[in-house]
Amino acid sequence: MAVQTIQPQTAFLHSSSPKASSSVRRFRFELVNSSSFRKCLKLRCRSSSNNGEEDYLLDAPVQVGDGFSFSGGKYSEEPSPSDEWFKQGRTVKAHSILGAREKAKDPIFGLTMGAGSQATGDFFRWFCVESGNADNPSVILIHGFPSQAYSYRKVLPILAKDYHATAFDWLGFGFSDKPQPGYGFDYTLDEYVSSLESLVNELAAGKVSLVVQGYFSPVVVKYASLHLEKLNNLILINPPLTAKHVKLPSTLSAFSNFLLGEIFSQDPLRASDKPLTSCGPYKMKEKDAMVYRRPYLTSGSSGFALNAISRAMKKGLKTYVEDMQKILRDKNWKVQTTICWGQRDRWLSYDGVEDFCKDSNHTLIEVPRAGHHVQEDCGEELGQIICGILRKRNLI
Template identity: 25%
Template sequence: MVEVRHRYTSVLGHRVFYREAGPADAPAVVLLHGYPTSSRMFRHLIPALADRFHVVAPDHLGFGRSAAPPADEFAYSFDALAEVTEELLAQLRLERYALYVQDYGAPIGWRLALRHPHAVTAIVSQNGNAYDEGFVPDFWAPVWAYAQSPDPSTEAALREALSEEAIRRQYLHGVAEPELVDPDTWAADHREISRPGLDRVQLDLFRDYATNPPLYPRLHEYFRTTQVPLLAVWGAEDEIFGPDGARAFTKDLEDAQVRLVPGGGHFLLESHLDTVADAMRAFLDEALRRDAPGRAPA
């Protein structure tokens, strides 16, 4: 049995929760979750990786078991969430690591890569967008409208995304075998983001998402310059980030591996865990075979 540690630490004055497993001297893999979930989305993936990797999966501020300071006390943005993650990894002395990014985890991970390009040994993008081609227009139109003009009418459309039915749809849309998806996933996510004050937190992050596409040209230059090993393993039926977003990585990364999973949606781990885990293990074994251990000496 793989032992998964559930830990808390203080990062920049905030309590941060993270899951950790695997040998401390093994190559490090950092798992970054998306909206509206937490590191709980990796509860099955972590044991599948931890026999040969040192796995760390934090909850972002405002999600899961990490602190959720009120929006009028903490300026929620992807820059801020990346700063907290950056400091956590520094505390854990992870100087080199592979990244797994999904949904919100992608803009956080991209900021880490741009700030520390030599730290990132490989990237696995599971429906983690990095190109304009990935945005499904019908889904994103209300987000762009709210970012451009935040008022009661544009806000109302995004408040719908906080409902349990909207979260349930994120988990089930396009999934060929929806009975594989545990209903506790969307119920727990809805319960957590429905805590008092978290609506404002999520609305602030919806609005801040508009800061991510302007970052893409720098990110693409990073890809071209470093040729970082990248695997895009993507739920092909995702209505949020479409499969063109996965294919686009090949524009800047000559050896990018793109695997589109039919019958898989936005939360691919819930229905195709073995597919993702097997692809990751093979990819990371190859990408990291000459890389140094992920944790610096004491």
């Protein structure tokens, strides 16, 4: 396999001399002002049901907060960047809600949780932002742990010209539903696989290309292995690939600690700012920070979901990474797979990544200036990389 070296922002334009065929291909490369403090503040988000619209509580006065957030449910009475992002999206209902439908209670005091922690209806609501013509090939952008669809805000416009791109919030993140663990969704990795199946079927009738970043990569690869007929391409961004990657970094594993995990996950700065800025060179702007903090400030449901996901990851990540290794190394694996790697990742070591790609015969694209969250550090560049990959696969 030829080795090609491509400088950043000029992907797929220049190549170096070929080397041995056993080498890996490597490229371098919401709210409105309220007239009454006591009224609930709401925005409408376009929905695929209920006559095209459905209420989603973005912010609320202290009186209606669920009591498990440092702000007591109160975020701000002023407009926020979250408002504009939320207005771009729509809610999609997917994955059946199971269970006895009892009122969710917190695991510490047994008190009934607020509306944000309750599972309502028959299907979960997923927040999605779409860009591009729906008649074009479909690309679904999947954020990592922990993050939001907002992380792909710079990638979506790049893909919109030739593709129909969709970024969504996983259950438990952003503006998607966040039921209290044990009351409809337990946030296990197996549940995420089955819920992804439901969502992809709802978003795209035909074949799709999936782009996934970080610790949710093993979940997506597992899904892909069960639905090969659905996949055109698979692009993994800084996934946990090697035996060194099976342990969560302390920043994330802290949320799984007994009792302290519940406390840490209710701290918006620890839950949103620190995970995004401690794993690479990303310097978060305040306007972006306010979007990421928003769910943790509005309700405690985001924190309890983060706590449950961290425990599930800590318990099942090793098995899922090992399964992913087997799947991607299988000679019968037919899905075109590309590994995109931000080389300034402080959580996942680059050691062994190149060897893995050589052994499994998958393309490796290196992004020298990016960390773990490549879409944050080099969003436009990543968008061009994804376009280059898909064009090379003759999807347009």
